[in-house]
Amino acid sequence: MPISSFQPPVRTLMGPGPSDVHPRILSALARPTIGHLDPTFVGMMDEVKTLLQYAFQTQNALTIPVSAPGSAGMEACFANLVEPGDSVIVCQNGVFGGRMKENVERMGGIAIMVQDDWGQAVDPNKVEAALKAHPEAKILAFVHAETSTGARSDAKTLCALAHQYDCLALVDAVTSLGGIELRVDDWGIDAIYSGSQKCLSCTPGISPVSFSERATEVIKNRKSPVQSWFLDMNLVMGYWGGDSKRAYHHTAPVNAMYALHEALVMLQDEGLENAWRRHAKQHRALRAGIEAMGLGFVVPEANRLPQLNSVTIPEGVDDAAVRAQLLNDFNLEIGAGLGVLAGKVWRIGLMGHAARAENILLCLSALEAVLGDHVTQGVAVAAAQSELTGKI
Numbered sequence: 461m462p463i464s465s466f467q468p469p470v471r472t473l474m475g476p477g478p479s480d481v482h483p484r485i486l487s488a489l490a491r492p493t494i495g496h497l498d499p500t501f502v503g504m505m506d507e508v509k510t511l512l513q514y515a516f517q518t519q520n521a522l523t524i525p526v527s528a529p530g531s532a533g534m535e536a537c538f539a540n541l542v543e544p545g546d547s548v549i550v551c552q553n554g555v556f557g558g559r560m561k562e563n564v565e566r567m568g569g570i571a572i573m574v575q576d577d578w579g580q581a582v583d584p585n586k587v588e589a590a591l592k593a594h595p596e597a598k599i600l601a602f603v604h605a606e607t608s609t610g611a612r613s614d615a616k617t618l619c620a621l622a623h624q625y626d627c628l629a630l631v632d633a634v635t636s637l638g639g640i641e642l643r644v645d646d647w648g649i650d651a652i653y654s655g656s657q658k659c660l661s662c663t664p665g666i667s668p669v670s671f672s673e674r675a676t677e678v679i680k681n682r683k684s685p686v687q688s689w690f691l692d693m694n695l696v697m698g699y700w701g702g703d704s705k706r707a708y709h710h711t712a713p714v715n716a717m718y719a720l721h722e723a724l725v726m727l728q729d730e731g732l733e734n735a736w737r738r739h740a741k742q743h744r745a746l747r748a749g750i751e752a753m754g755l756g757f758v759v760p761e762a763n764r765l766p767q768l769n770s771v772t773i774p775e776g777v778d779d780a781a782v783r784a785q786l787l788n789d790f791n792l793e794i795g796a797g798l799g800v801l802a803g804k805v806w807r808i809g810l811m812g813h814a815a816r817a818e819n820i821l822l823c824l825s826a827l828e829a830v831l832g833d834h835v836t837q838g839v840a841v842a843a844a845q846s847e848l849t850g851k852i
């Protein structure tokens with residue numbers, strides 16, 4: 461039997477990513493492939509850089525999409541800034557801080573860990589104590605939006621602390637970019653990475669990054685070469701650099717870049733602050749429905765991410781069976797808990813194009829149908845609806 465074309469089902473993606481991709485972005489992917497050094501493509505690359513500067517709220521010249529997923533953006537930041545023997549203070553309050561530690565150690569650096577409970581924000585007091593105790597530290601690294609729990613940390617305060625103690629601020633913004641307030645220049649972020657498939661609602665596989673002038677100087681003046689050839693910004697800049705002469709470094713994923721361009725044009729047209737407001741508003745509607753049903757949230761209200769909602773699973777409910785039924789009967793994907801929260805929470809994503817009223821009403825009614833007697837019936841959709849129509 462010959463294998464036939466793959467026809468994926470049409471799902472509603474309300475997990476931790478990838479998020480729903482807008483049809484405009486999917487159709488951009490199908491445009492004709494051209495050469496990655498074609499002057500027309502190079503012109504589009506320049507637009508992508510400008511659009512990324514807007515999304516990140518930065519003037520940083522070194523603002524580019526890495527041709528690989530968010531994890532590669534993470535690795536690009538650590539590989540370029542950490543040299544063997546460097547000390548890095550790493551904040552961990554979920555899965556991704558743990559990956560930062562791995563990165564530091566693989567680059568030959570020393571990770572000084574600041575631990576907070578899963579579901580809590582990074583505690584600036586603990587960070588300041590670590591900065592005081594480790595004057596040799598070169599970098600402070602933290603996750604702005606911890607997708608494994610749904611907690612938001614105070615990036616502005618943490619960056620100010622980093623600079624006060626003469627450290628570079630390295631920030632994971634994979635889930636925050638486009639979903640909540642993020643200001644690279646105003647907050648003094650020195651190195652930042654994100655992903656295409658969360659609040660930008662693009663297809664997975666591209667990681668926007670940006671480096672401040674201070675970080676760029678550090679990269680240029682390294683004593684040892686960057687241990688990754690592919691992610692070495694000194695080489696990547698020959699392809700993505702400021703002047704119009706572009707040298708071959710790697711073949712950019714041409715069509716994926718069309719998709720990112722389209723996603724960023726849509727963000728520009730909506731307006732960044734409007735996108736932040738939309739995520740907040742849709743979160744309030746989801747919250748109203750979830751609470752009316754009798755379910756609760758893990759993260760305290762003040763630190764809760766609108767785009768990633770960790771909802772507690774009621775006693776006696778089979779986590780995996782519920783998610784399977786949502787997928788099979790409603791074509792709805794929500795996320796499982798990770799690490800210490802595995803089996804205790806569902807992660808409901810409201811990222812980018814997924815943060816829409818119709819998705820919230822689908823999610824609430826599907827959950828109600830699947831959970832039956834475990835939740836209060838018949839009130840969730842109305843509670844969300846009144847939040848959606850009542851206040852803006």
Ligand SMILES: *Cc1c(COP(=O)(O)O)cnc(C)c1O
Binds near residue numbers: 531632633635665
């Ligand atoms: C998703 C995510 C990543 C990794 O991105 P990939 O595109 O899956 O490689 C890193 N950090 C955070 C906070 C994320 O949510």
